[in-house]
Amino acid sequence: MVATKEPVLPFTDALVRLAHLVQQVFAEVSREQDLTPQQAQLLCLLVDGPVGMSELVRTLQLEKSSLTGLVDRAEKRGLVVRTRDSRDRRACRIGLTGEGERAGARAHEEVSRRLEVLAGELPDRQRELVAVAIGGILSGRPARPSRGTALAGERDPL
Amino acid sequence: MVATKEPVLPFTDALVRLAHLVQQVFAEVSREQDLTPQQAQLLCLLVDGPVGMSELVRTLQLEKSSLTGLVDRAEKRGLVVRTRDSRDRRACRIGLTGEGERAGARAHEEVSRRLEVLAGELPDRQRELVAVAIGGILSGRPARPSRGTALAGERDPL
DNA sequence: GAAAATAGTTCGTTTTGCGAACTACTGTCA
DNA sequence: TGACAGTAGTTCGCAAAACGAACTATTTTC
Numbered sequence: 001m002v003a004t005k006e007p008v009l010p011f012t013d014a015l016v017r018l019a020h021l022v023q024q025v026f027a028e029v030s031r032e033q034d035l036t037p038q039q040a041q042l043l044c045l046l047v048d049g050p051v052g053m054s055e056l057v058r059t060l061q062l063e064k065s066s067l068t069g070l071v072d073r074a075e076k077r078g079l080v081v082r083t084r085d086s087r088d089r090r091a092c093r094i095g096l097t098g099e100g101e102r103a104g105a106r107a108h109e110e111v112s113r114r115l116e117v118l119a120g121e122l123p124d125r126q127r128e129l130v131a132v133a134i135g136g137i138l139s140g141r142p143a144r145p146s147r148g149t150a151l152a153g154e155r156d157p158l
Numbered sequence: 159m160v161a162t163k164e165p166v167l168p169f170t171d172a173l174v175r176l177a178h179l180v181q182q183v184f185a186e187v188s189r190e191q192d193l194t195p196q197q198a199q200l201l202c203l204l205v206d207g208p209v210g211m212s213e214l215v216r217t218l219q220l221e222k223s224s225l226t227g228l229v230d231r232a233e234k235r236g237l238v239v240r241t242r243d244s245r246d247r248r249a250c251r252i253g254l255t256g257e258g259e260r261a262g263a264r265a266h267e268e269v270s271r272r273l274e275v276l277a278g279e280l281p282d283r284q285r286e287l288v289a290v291a292i293g294g295i296l297s298g299r300p301a302r303p304s305r306g307t308a309l310a311g312e313r314d315p316l
Numbered sequence: 317g318a319a320a321a322t323a324g325t326t327c328g329t330t331t332t333g334c335g336a337a338c339t340a341c342t343g344t345c346a
Numbered sequence: 347t348g349a350c351a352g353t354a355g356t357t358c359g360c361a362a363a364a365c366g367a368a369c370t371a372t373t374t375t376c
Binding site: 008010011012013014016020023026041112116118119120122126127129130132133134136138 | 166167168169170171172173174175176177178179180181182184185199219269270273274276277278280284285286287288289290291292293294295296
């Protein structure tokens with residue numbers, strides 16, 4: 001057993017590189033489907049139903065003026081609709097049109113497909129572990145898979 | 159929105175979300191340090207010495223005209239210098255100025271720091287797992303973690 | 317009911333990114 | 347050698363993206 005303390009690619013650098021790669025895949029797919037990456041991202045965020053501008057601002061981390069522009073252009077292209085919120089007449093909800101829905105789904109699918117290809121032969125077990133680890137990072141708290149679930153029985157694969 | 163039983167995010171979605179998160183960290187840090195994310199990225203790519211435009215185009219996946227613009231602005235800000243290549247008088251190499259080097263290092267450090275924080279208490283073993291898996295994805299070949307950090311030669315030979 | 321807060325928009329600016337057309341070199345082969 | 351094809355970058359015009367400050371319209375709060 002060699003010491004596994006091999007600093008292959010530092011963890012954080014790996015994350016950065018991965019982000020870069022994913023972004024490129026996203027850009028490539030969007031381009032092919034005649035969407036901008038930002039539009040594709042927006043569409044993907046709306047699949048579960050209409051969302052208010054403020055919430056979008058939070059999840060996209062954009063200035064509200066930037067979002068206005070993004071939504072404007074998406075609306076002009078018929079991908080998205082603004083509906084006035086009935087309870088709060090200042091607010092509005094952004095929802096997908098039929099076309100927007102299709103375009104979003106298509107983009108999401110293709111991105112997933114390509115990432116699958118890139119992940120290649122990464123074994124299922126490792127995929128799951130990675131997904132869980134990422135889940136932990138995303139949720140802002142440590143992944144606790146060891147509390148029984150997925151990671152149990154993981155026999156030192158490294 | 160209680161953190162109950164999280165239905166593990168599909169692998170590819172996890173990647174996308176992670177990428178998004180990293181990108182936001184990158185944007186945040188760049189902003190604070192008075193750089194654009196693209197400039198920061200550029201600086202980070204130059205830490206190991208000057209690089210030609212063509213190679214940058216390849217790694218950044220930008221059109222050459224876009225890169226020209228990016229380098230122009232970075233040069234105008236004194237972060238970067240163009241030096242004419244002596245062997246090929248068409249080509250030039252982009253190198254960091256002192257300021258560029260400092261700015262790049264600072265940005266890289268801070269991004270890493272924050273990602274570390276986000277990764278929080280993710281156990282070392284999982285970090286390594288993620289790093290190895292990512293390494294595999296990046297290198298376009300299957301990760302062979304059982305081969306013990308065979309990932310060493312992940313650097314693109316080109 | 318006036319003042320403060322919130323939800324979005326508008327406006328002007330910079331940055332980013334594209335593609336087509338261009339300049340200037342380098343390499344090829346006849 | 348010398349035409350000419352290819353390569354390395356730049357220029358130009360354009361659209362999208364992102365910002366911040368100032369604005370409108372509507373709650374909320376006191």
